[in-house]
Amino acid sequence: MWEAILWGAVAGSASLIGAALLMLVPVKKRIIGLIMALGTGALIGSTSFELLEEAYEISGGIQEVAMGFLGGAIVFTVLNAVISRNGGKHRKRTDLHEIHKNQKEGSSSGLAIFAGTVMDAIPESAMIGLSLATGGGASTALIVSIFISNFPEGLSSTAGLQSSGYSRKKILFMWVAVLLISALSALAGAVLLQDTSASTKAILNSFAGGAIIAMVASTMAPEAYEEGGPIVGIVTALGMFIAFTLAHV
Numbered sequence: 001m002w003e004a005i006l007w008g009a010v011a012g013s014a015s016l017i018g019a020a021l022l023m024l025v026p027v028k029k030r031i032i033g034l035i036m037a038l039g040t041g042a043l044i045g046s047t048s049f050e051l052l053e054e055a056y057e058i059s060g061g062i063q064e065v066a067m068g069f070l071g072g073a074i075v076f077t078v079l080n081a082v083i084s085r086n087g088g089k090h091r092k093r094t095d096l097h098e099i100h101k102n103q104k105e106g107s108s109s110g111l112a113i114f115a116g117t118v119m120d121a122i123p124e125s126a127m128i129g130l131s132l133a134t135g136g137g138a139s140t141a142l143i144v145s146i147f148i149s150n151f152p153e154g155l156s157s158t159a160g161l162q163s164s165g166y167s168r169k170k171i172l173f174m175w176v177a178v179l180l181i182s183a184l185s186a187l188a189g190a191v192l193l194q195d196t197s198a199s200t201k202a203i204l205n206s207f208a209g210g211a212i213i214a215m216v217a218s219t220m221a222p223e224a225y226e227e228g229g230p231i232v233g234i235v236t237a238l239g240m241f242i243a244f245t246l247a248h249v
Helices: 001-022 029-059 063-088 096-104 112-132 140-163 166-191 198-228 232-247
Strands: none
Touching: 001 112, 001 166, 029 096, 029 112, 029 140, 029 198, 029 232, 063 112, 096 232, 112 140, 112 166, 112 198, 112 232, 140 166, 140 198, 140 232, 166 198, 198 232
């Protein structure tokens, strides 16, 4: 239980670190985009090599994996559409001019940015708890992948919150809240799989994986390419290879 809370907090702390860094020193948008691309590849890799592979081995078939994976993707997509319509669409934007423009048009708000960030953090952190509950220790690949992906999110989302008029104190408080939610999500992931059947474990593992892939495709990858340029293809591949390596060492 405590191990899940600890590693969930560690992974979630990356957003707080990213937010604090942006407040202290200017960070180029291209750098944020490249880090986001690295996190995109790492999350895709850890989802494939850790969650889905483990779910398949646990269930012994594809039915539970398909049910959970597609279900997670659909649920995240629906929730993301709702939050996007209410101002959270640009929560990972690093272009302050664009954020400000959308703020004037009424298409972005600090609360929606925060809600979207929390929605992104929950399935990521839950993956850590799920990996612990299946019998192994904390997955290094998952923790590193989530940390890498959360760091640029802290940078970009903080830019949006600042543009929405939030004070530094309030922004830091919100990121501490995200850290706590990440820790509790990891705990929930571990608790949910205690004393459950192999089929249920496979479905929950796959559900988290589907939500992660939907999140990466709809929020991280587009922003990474827009800010980082064509080179993000190589960086994303590198992130995926890092996850593959960590999963097999």
